Every structure is written in structure tokens, then in C-alpha cells.
Amino acid sequence: MYTLTAAALLVTMGLVLARAILGPTLFDRILATNAIATKMTLLIAVIGFLTDRPDFLDIALLYALINYIATLAALRYVRAGQSVASNNGEPRTPPSC
Amino acid sequence: MGNRAPHQVAKMVDVITWVMLVLGSGLVLVGGIGILRMPDVYTRLHAGGITDTLGAGLILVGLMTQSGWGGATIKLCLILAFLFFTNPTASHLLARTALKFGVKPQPESKKGSSSKV
Numbered sequence: 001m002y003t004l005t006a007a008a009l010l011v012t013m014g015l016v017l018a019r020a021i022l023g024p025t026l027f028d029r030i031l032a033t034n035a036i037a038t039k040m041t042l043l044i045a046v047i048g049f050l051t052d053r054p055d056f057l058d059i060a061l062l063y064a065l066i067n068y069i070a071t072l073a074a075l076r077y078v079r080a081g082q083s084v085a086s087n088n089g090e091p092r093t094p095p096s097c
Numbered sequence: 098m099g100n101r102a103p104h105q106v107a108k109m110v111d112v113i114t115w116v117m118l119v120l121g122s123g124l125v126l127v128g129g130i131g132i133l134r135m136p137d138v139y140t141r142l143h144a145g146g147i148t149d150t151l152g153a154g155l156i157l158v159g160l161m162t163q164s165g166w167g168g169a170t171i172k173l174c175l176i177l178a179f180l181f182f183t184n185p186t187a188s189h190l191l192a193r194t195a196l197k198f199g200v201k202p203q204p205e206s207k208k209g210s211s212s213k214v
Contacts, residue, residue, distance in 0.1 A: 001114065001115050002118070004118070005118045008125060009125060012129030015126075015132065016132050026198075027191055027195040028138055031142060035128070038153060038184065039125065041153075042153055042156050045157065045176065046160070049163065054164075054167075057169055057173060057176065061179065075194045
């Protein structure tokens with residue numbers, strides 16, 4: 001039961017990895033990273049149940065937290081870079097977001 | 098539910114867990130295929146977002162029924178609640194930044210033209 005779920009999660013991560021490699025735009029790659037990390041959170045939880053070790057769930061929770069922060073940081077970085085790029089080089093006053 | 102023999106209840110819980118895990122992993126697979134097959138970023142976000150919350154929800158609730166009323170269930174609830182709140186916000190921010198960055202949503206591609214993978 002758990003091995004089936006873990007296998008399905010691994011196959012999905014392979015598919016999403018293919019999207020990460022193929023992805024034409026940068027946002028496909030950020031989306032793929034986010035999706036892979038969410039699947040990894042589930043995989044860690046399922047493997048925790050497979051090997052009967054309840055402490056894996058803390059790792060899964062931590063991984064979900066870090067993934068969220070990574071996605072936001074990547075997007076914030078892109079938005080900061082974009083405002084500099086569109087202002088042909090010199091930095092703009094920081095956006096009041 | 099009270100008058101059932103304990104081993105029957107245990108078997109029912111296993112059946113429920115099995116059904117939930119299979120449905121959850123099926124949905125997660127659909128999400129993976131959706132992310133790969135969709136023509137542009139926004140539809141991929143749509144495909145990824147939908148099945149993430151429901152697919153992940155089913156798998157986590159399936160694990161919860163297996164772990165009973167213990168500490169593991171509380172952690173699983175935390176993971177589930179966190180995924181439910183953060184995935185939509187991350188997808189929203191991603192779509193907005195992509196739109197601001199100038200990624201054009203692709204119009205409906207012509208019938209019969211297989212979208213290049």
C-alpha cells in the first residue's frame with residue numbers, strides 16, 4: 001500500500017522533473033521546483049510510515065516550510081531583478097510591495 | 098459502529114486507508130501529467146495546483162487513518178493545513194509575477210495541432 005503510493009509519487013516527480021528540464025520559461029522551472037518539493041514532502045511522510053518511524057513527519061513538515069520559503073524567495077528575486085532590468089540597469093527605488 | 102468485532106473495525110480502517118492512498122496517488126499522477134502536458138505556464142499552474150491540494154490531502158488523510166489518534170496524526174494535520182494554505186498563495190504569486198514579467202497566456206491552440214511537449 002505504501003510502496004504503491006511511494007512509486008506513484010516517484011513517477012510523478014520524474015514527470016515534473018521532465019517539465020523542469022523542458023520548461024521554456026523561468027516560471028515553469030519555479031513551478032516544477034515547487035511541485036517536486038510538495039511531492040517530496042508526501043514521499044517523506046509515506047516512507048516514514050513504510051519504515052515505521054514517526055519522526056519522519058517532522059522532516060516532512062520542515063521540508064514543506066522550506067519549500068514555501070524557497071518559492072517565495074525565488075519569485076521575489078525575479079521581481080526585484082525585473083524592475084532593475086526594465087530600468088536599463090540603474091536600480092530603481094524599492095517597490096513598495 | 099459500536100457492536101462490530103474489533104478485528105472487523107481494523108479491517109475497515111485498512112480498506113479506507115487503501116482506497117484513500119490509491120485515489121491520492123492517482124490524483125498526484127494526474128497532476129504530474131497535467132504539469133507536463135499543458136501548453137503554457139498558467140494552465141500548468143492550474144493543473145499542478147488542483148491535484149496538489151486534493152491529491153496531497155487524500156494521501157495525508159489516508160496516513161492519518163492508519164496512525165489513529167496519536168501524535169503522528171497531529172503532525173499530519175499540521176502538514177495538511179500548511180499545504181492547504183501555502184500552495185494556493187505560492188501559485189497566486191507565481192502567476193502574478195509571470196504576468197508582470199510579460200509571459201503571455203497562449204490562446205486556444207488550433208484543433209489537431211498537438212501541443213509540443
